[in-house]
Amino acid sequence: MQEVKHADELFKDFKAQSISEFFKKNAAMLGYTGKIRSLTTIVHEGVTNALDACEEAGILPDIHVRIEEQGNEHYRVSMEDNASGIPLRFIPQVFGRMLAGSKAHRNIQSRGQQGIGVSGAVMFSQVTTGKPTTIYTSTGKGPIIKALVQLDVKKNLGEILEKEKIANKWDWRGTIISLECKNVIYNKSRYSPYNYLRMTSISNPHSRITFIEPDGTRILYERSTNLVPEPPKPIKPHPHGATPDDLITMASNTAKKNLSQFLSHEFVRVSSPKALEVCKSAGLSDKMNPKRMTWEDAESIVKALSSIKFFAPPTEGLRPIGDEEIRKGLESTLSPEFTYTITRAPQTYRGGILFVIEIGLAFGGKAGRGGVELIRYANRAPLIFDQGGCAMTDAVKSIDWKRYGIRDIEKAPLTVFINLVSTHVPYTSAGKQAVAYEEEIFNEIRNAIMDAGRALSKFLSGKRRLYEKKSKMNTLLRYVPETAQSISLLTTAEKDGISEALERIINEKYNMIVEDEEEEPEPQESEETEGEEY
Amino acid sequence: MRKKSPNRKRARKRKVRNISETDRKLVKMAQDVLRQIEKGHPPSVEIPQRGLSNVIFDDDSRILKMGDKTSKRSFLNIAHTRKFMQTMLVASYAQKLVKDDKHAGIRELYYALKHSVGSSKENTFEEQGESNIIIEDLERMLDLLREQMNLTADRRGFIYGDIEIFDSGDRFNASKLGRGGWAVPGNIEDIKLKKSNVDYVLVVETAAMSDRLIEEKFPKDNNCLLVACQGQAPRGIRRLLSRLHLEMDLPVVVFTDGDPYGWYIYSTIKQGSINLAYLSNTLSVPKAKFVGMTMDDIETYDLKGVTEKLKDLDKKRIEEELKYPWFQNRKWQKQLQKCKKMGVRIEQQALANKSLEFVAKEYLPEKIENKNFLP
Secondary structure (H helix, E strand, O other): OOOOOOHHHHHHOOOOOOHHHHHHHOHHHHOOOOHHHHHHHHHHHHHHHHHHHHHHHOOOOEEEEEEEEEEOOEEEEEEEEOOOOOOHHHHHHHHHOOOOOOOOOOOOOOOOOOOOHHHHHHHHHHHHHOOOEEEEEEOOOOOEEEEEEEEEOOOOEEEEEEEEEEOOOOOOOEEEEEEEEEOOOOOOOOOOHHHHHHHHHHHOOOOEEEEEOOOOOEEEEOOOOOOOOOOOOOOOOOHHHOOHHHHHHHHHHOOOOOHHHHHHHHOOOOOHHHHHHHHHHHOOOOOOOHHHOOHHHHHHHHHHHHHOOOOOOOOOOOOOOOHHHHHHHHHHHHOOOEEEEEEOOOEEEOOOEEEEEEEEEEEOOOOOOOOOEEEEEEOOEEEOOOHHHOHHHHHHHOOOHHHHOOOOOOOOOEEEEEEEEEOOOOEOOOOOOOEOOOHHHHHHHHHHHHHHHHHHHHHHHHHHHHHHHHHHHHHHHHHHHHHHHHHHHHHOOOHHHHHHHHHHHHHHHHHOOOOOOOOOOOOOOOOOOOOOOO | OOOOOHHHHHHHHHHHHHHHHHHHHHHHHHHHHHHHHHOOOOOEEEEEOOOHHHEEEEOOOOEEEEOOOEEEEEOOOOOOHHHHHHHHHHHHHHHHHHHHOOOEEHHHHHHHHOOEOOOOOOEOOOOHHHHHHHHHHHHHHHOOOHHHHOEEOOOOOEEEOOEEEEEOOEEEEOOOOOOOOEEOOOOOOOOEEEEEOOOEEEEEOOHHHHHHHHHOOHHHHHOEEEEEOOOOOOHHHHHHHHHHHHHOOOOEEEEOOEOHHHHHHHHHHHHOOOOOHHHHHHHOOOOOEEEEOOHHHHHHOOOHHHOEEOOHHHHHHHHHHHOOHHHOOHHHHHHHHHHHHHOEEEOHHHHHHOOOOHHHHHHHHHHHHOOOOEO
16 A cells, blocks of 8 residues: 655655756747757747847847758757847856846837747757857957857756857957757748748848858848837836736835835826826825735735726837838838738737737739748747747638638738737747737737738739730730631731731720720520531 | 423522622622721621521511621620631631532531631630531621532431432432432532422431331332431431422422421421521422321321320420411411320321331322321
8 A cells, every 4th residue: 555645755855946947848838849940949039139139239230140061950050140249247147047138127029028039049959969059249349258158957047168258350249159959950941940031031121131051052131221220118017007916026126115106107107196096096005115015905006007097108119110111021022013011000908018010911923822921920020830829810811801802812922911019929828939819919900901901902903904904915816817817818918917907906905095895795595406417 | 291490590500600609708708807907997797696586487488587686796805706716717718618619518617727726725616516606607697508608517318209310420310229219418509400200399207217108119109209307307408308399399298207396397397497597598498388297197097006205305395386486377286285285296107007008008198189288
């Protein structure tokens, strides 16, 4: 008979699992499922970091990505950017720690929202090859620092195994990440780094991306605008989005000594009178020290906040790509016949979280991949995987495309580009590959697509008319030689002369902008059959 | 000895005139089109409409005539272009045939003219039905028989009887060719009807009945020319009947099965057909008479036991035939209604029930002698 163990015994072996360790076992959540996908995710993290860093520094990004084959399913990935470089003391944190990152606690729109990104790549490299990641970085005015970085999973810390200072003869500024990884495959499929970089270039027209493939091919995605997008400004949260946990955290960090000042300072759109109103509604003294806030107090405050009306949040914190920029990106990459782009007005979801939807629709040319192609972006970072589980995909599928002239969406040369810009993108998982359903976001995407659809439908009907006109003209011209020949035989007139005259008559008809003639087929009567006549 | 009909002389002259008339008509059509093209106008031709809505039954002459509804076939109208091209194509080929004095079957024309249009995968004609229709269009448009354009349909049917014919250098008597008689060619425009020693023409629907009559020596004993049409009378036979009637003044009597299909055969011999309404005057014998089988015959000759049930198609036909203008007389209406009521049909070969000889020795001679006909 088995002993009944006492709780103490059981808990002797209980080890607190660090988050890093947790993610090690759950690499899938971070995007490391599948051999192609893992490689793409590594590139994604590096490029995302580079773009964010450049933007913060106000620099036009110059990003180089190189993938070299080292053996079977064994590659070295190197990524270089021209951002401001990383000071030495921050290197372990940037590359070796999950949930760290300078962006996590600022309410700004950023690509690498949760700060896990590039550390995951370091971890993947370590786990598959046992080797550390090599970092070269310089702020421009000092030496180049070369560091070998490794992740200590149990301590959730990055470790520098070796470091070296190299003279910066070139005044080089930026960061290079170079790591090896195994169990990955490179190709040009949908989920490949190749496609990822192609899509990134569409949504970041201000960036120049150079990509060197394993076979040595060099691909350059040149920038199509010199406009550096302004970095998003940190903004304060809106009262309608606060949770009790947020309040407690904010309260413990605040410098304000009384509740009403705390509220009006920490939140946007909360004026002093409103702050007093909130305190009253929550049943708390407005002079209370915020640091004394209890959980129940926080709950009362949240309830009070949600019941009071506040102005909509300001939009400065958000940086959409811009419809002109999206248009440039789509046109230069896809050369479509028709493009429509729009950046819609800001909306909120879940009571107060700001978001903006941008749509681009490209038809014809190189648009589509045999059928409709959906390119999803969130905060200007592409969502490559998990298309089926994304609310954006659902929104696109929910459209009745026939209304807009697309008879079969599975065969149409159509690319739909959607960018969701928000201070808080509701991803479905830590993998950041799909957007969760939020009613306001879903409806806004639908509305934007319908706008685009209406424009497309106008284009298509015009195009169809033109196409029909052209094909009618071609049909007629096709019959000219035969007809001219017969008439020539019967009348002994010159065949060429007749052909030319007929062609002239046809051209005259079809180059005039006239109403389409009534084209009635000849009346067909059903007759009595006499029996077969041969 | 029958008097030589003045029509015979006319028939000979008609042939010569026909060649140049055909050529003239075809060329004129093309020249009209050319003139339009030279003026920069989209070329078109007017074609009389085919079908029931453009056919009228002329009460005086008692034949079907073509109405004067036309439709415009325009090169620039996408729905017509192909047919326009085909019309010119067939016309030019027909003119060539006539000039070269050659004849072609309508299936040969289809093959001769079938080729790809330019470099596309499309052909001038995809199937023979297309070219057949164009031939008919030209006939209507130019008031020409296809035979005048040297185009022939397949032949069917034969004749047996004491009549002299001259055809392509051969001179023969149709009662001296053995029991098979003379197979009627698709195009009989060029044959010469030389001499006839018969009193009338008997058109018989089935070959079997024809053979029966020949074996019983009916044509000889009754001084008639037997024409076996073998179902729906083809063009060669109908032209022949028309010529026999007009050139040799021979009355035409028709003998078919006693069913709606047989009566329809009779009506096309007599009135022409809807499709070829424009040719009624040259392809029909309005004065033809019908000797049998009729519904009355069933009673008169006690044939109740050898009738067969009507098929659904037959029943449908009766309804249509009741409305035909040329059946709008008391006698025919009576027979049609009787057939409908009795729900049966009586084949001509059912007369064998009496005896093999019955039809030749009693039924036909009696009825014809007594002019027991339906109009």
